[in-house]
Amino acid sequence: MAKQLMKGNEAIAKAAIVAGCRAYFGYPITPQNELCEYMAKYMRSSGGVFVQAESEVAAINMVYGAAASGALSMTSSSSPGIALKQEGISYCAGAELPALIVSVSRGGPGLGGILPSQGDYNQATRGGGNGDYHVPVFAPASIQEAASLVRKGLIVAAKYRNPVMVLADGVIGQMMEPVELDPNPIDIEAFPWAADGNSGVRPRNIVNSLHLDVDDLENHNKHLQAKYRAIEENETMWEEYKLDDAEYMFVAYGTPSRITKSAVDELRAEGVKVGLLRPISLWPFPYEVIHRLSKKMKFILVAELSSGQMLVDVKLAVGYDTPVHFYGRMGGNIFEPLELVAEFKKHQEVLGQ
Amino acid sequence: MTTTVFKKTRGLTDVPFTYCPGCTHGIIHRLVAEVLEELELLDTAVGIASVGCSVMSYEFFNCDMIQAAHGRAPAVATGVKRTHPDKTVFTYQGDGDMASIGAAEIVHAAHRSENITVIFVNNAIYGMTGGQMAPTTLPGHVTTTSPFGRDTTLQGEPIRMSEMLSTIPGSYYIERVTVIDPISVRKAKTAIKKAFQAQKDKKGFSMIEVLSTCNVGWGVTPLDALKQIKNDMIPYYPLGVYKDKGANQ
Numbered sequence: 001m002a003k004q005l006m007k008g009n010e011a012i013a014k015a016a017i018v019a020g021c022r023a024y025f026g027y028p029i030t031p032q033n034e035l036c037e038y039m040a041k042y043m044r045s046s047g048g049v050f051v052q053a054e055s056e057v058a059a060i061n062m063v064y065g066a067a068a069s070g071a072l073s074m075t076s077s078s079s080p081g082i083a084l085k086q087e088g089i090s091y092c093a094g095a096e097l098p099a100l101i102v103s104v105s106r107g108g109p110g111l112g113g114i115l116p117s118q119g120d121y122n123q124a125t126r127g128g129g130n131g132d133y134h135v136p137v138f139a140p141a142s143i144q145e146a147a148s149l150v151r152k153g154l155i156v157a158a159k160y161r162n163p164v165m166v167l168a169d170g171v172i173g174q175m176m177e178p179v180e181l182d183p184n185p186i187d188i189e190a191f192p193w194a195a196d197g198n199s200g201v202r203p204r205n206i207v208n209s210l211h212l213d214v215d216d217l218e219n220h221n222k223h224l225q226a227k228y229r230a231i232e233e234n235e236t237m238w239e240e241y242k243l244d245d246a247e248y249m250f251v252a253y254g255t256p257s258r259i260t261k262s263a264v265d266e267l268r269a270e271g272v273k274v275g276l277l278r279p280i281s282l283w284p285f286p287y288e289v290i291h292r293l294s295k296k297m298k299f300i301l302v303a304e305l306s307s308g309q310m311l312v313d314v315k316l317a318v319g320y321d322t323p324v325h326f327y328g329r330m331g332g333n334i335f336e337p338l339e340l341v342a343e344f345k346k347h348q349e350v351l352g353q
Numbered sequence: 354m355t356t357t358v359f360k361k362t363r364g365l366t367d368v369p370f371t372y373c374p375g376c377t378h379g380i381i382h383r384l385v386a387e388v389l390e391e392l393e394l395l396d397t398a399v400g401i402a403s404v405g406c407s408v409m410s411y412e413f414f415n416c417d418m419i420q421a422a423h424g425r426a427p428a429v430a431t432g433v434k435r436t437h438p439d440k441t442v443f444t445y446q447g448d449g450d451m452a453s454i455g456a457a458e459i460v461h462a463a464h465r466s467e468n469i470t471v472i473f474v475n476n477a478i479y480g481m482t483g484g485q486m487a488p489t490t491l492p493g494h495v496t497t498t499s500p501f502g503r504d505t506t507l508q509g510e511p512i513r514m515s516e517m518l519s520t521i522p523g524s525y526y527i528e529r530v531t532v533i534d535p536i537s538v539r540k541a542k543t544a545i546k547k548a549f550q551a552q553k554d555k556k557g558f559s560m561i562e563v564l565s566t567c568n569v570g571w572g573v574t575p576l577d578a579l580k581q582i583k584n585d586m587i588p589y590y591p592l593g594v595y596k597d598k599g600a601n602q
Binding site: 063205 | 395396398399402415416417418421429432433437457460465
């Protein structure tokens with residue numbers, strides 16, 4: 001498909017349709033409205049289903065129904081709306097249903113604001129639904145990558161029978177960039193487990209997350225955990241930037257990682273051996289690579305548009321041997337490269353270097 | 354020579370019901386199952402089980418079944434029906450599930466006129482959790498969360514779902530029935546058949562409310578529970594057709 005200039009929200013929507021998503025259920029919320037609107041305009045003419053639900057709660061349950069009957073489906077929302085979807089996401093995980101949830105996050109807590117934030121890292125990676133479950137979370141840093149990760153998200157969801165989230169900060173949703181979409185629908189076999197109204201020609205199918213027998217429920221959980229280990233093994237993604245000879249490392253994801261790259265380039269120009277590790281999958285988190293790289297570093301500086309949520313995962317990865325510092329902005333404010341450079345130099349001075 | 358005068362419908366599995374003795378859920382299950390079989394919809398049906406006493410109904414209906422979160426069955430049914438418009442989709446919900454936590458979902462499924470059939474079992478109580486007050490609990494009735502009787506000044510008047518949903522332009526067929534004696538059971542079956550026929554004819558949203566007993570939750574004998582429906586519930590929840598868009602066509 002030819003390269004075109006697209007707004008992030010629209011590129012995400014188009015990427016999903018082109019990849020073969022055939023059902024979208026959503027509810028308006030800023031800053032993801034263009035995604036919902038694009039679906040309203042193009043989903044039906046693509047042979048798919050569009051429903052504007054009465055709430056985010058209903059939207060994710062429509063996804064649950066569509067997925068339970070074998071349709072590759074998705075929903076999208078933003079932070080407070082994702083909070084409402086958590087019940088349904090837990091049910092999708094429990095019943096092992098493939099579904100894509102796009103979160104274009106904004107500032108919180110509560111109604112917060114409508115400008116970009118990364119304050120939903122915990123919401124995305126830990127979730128607010130009940131039970132021992134995980135949702136793979138992919139965080140794009142460009143419109144092109146957002147489109148690719150939507151496609152990848154649908155593939156991973158179908159492969160593992162699990163909900164997948166694409167977590168885009170509000171910048172990704174609202175910004176325009178050139179993007180080239182993969183024109184081919186993803187290759188997915190029919191789901192033999194789907195409750196799609198065909199009990200006349202095969203044994204009846206039941207989609208369910210209720211297991212009243214304790215051993216039954218424990219075994220179901222063991223099965224889910226084995227699946228999550230496989231996802232950790234196969235689907236962890238990250239990018240390394242100028243880390244080969246690095247003595248210092250930034251860790252940042254999403255749009256802020258691009259600002260951080262500018263800070264790295266700035267410092268490199270001054271002769272500082274510094275690089276960037278960018279987690280692309282937030283769950284599974286690239287613990288091992290960060291742990292391995294941390295051993296070479298004098299310190300690590302985590303930069304987020306939050307009070308420090310991914311910071312906890314970085315600290316888990318690093319342990320106690322390398323100092324881990326943090327710089328963050330909140331409320332919709334976005335740091336500039338020179339802010340990061342100044343913060344970096346502050347820590348460098350403490351080291352006496 | 355022997356002739357078969359009655360046999361169990363193919364619409365039910367052989368799994369024993371989990372309902373209390375005296376409860377009328379079993380009768381309603383059988384009616385739904387018989388109708389699905391008689392209209393030749395069983396093999397292409399997808400049922401949505403809700404949360405409450407009928408949560409295990411996915412074990413009982415002999416068709417594809419999906420278990421939904423509390424109150425969300427109409428939204429789940431929407432997801433199924435929109436992606437599979439030629440299949441028969443029904444929800445089976447109680448009054449706690451539908452009239453309380455799922456009030457938004459049922460209103461908007463009717464509002465969009467989703468071409469689904471809703472079986473609404475109203476026993477005026479939360480049965481599965483042990484007999485708590487529902488939005489449908491009658492004034493003065495003692496439950497575990499209205500231990501002094503439902504006080505309508507604090508807890509509101511019972512909500513009438515059939516009446517309410519019939520005011521929504523999108524609803525196509527709505528009828529309230531009961532299953533307290535052979536005559537009412539036959540009428541209930543006719544109503545359920547009409548609702549599924551409406552779906553088959555792609556007419557839109559249909560719902561049958563069935564006044565049902567919860568003798569255990571109400572703390573009475575099964576026989577007295579049947580009397581209670583007749584004497585207490587029907588006067589507050591009159592039986593009859595509340596919406597029939599096809600009536601004059």
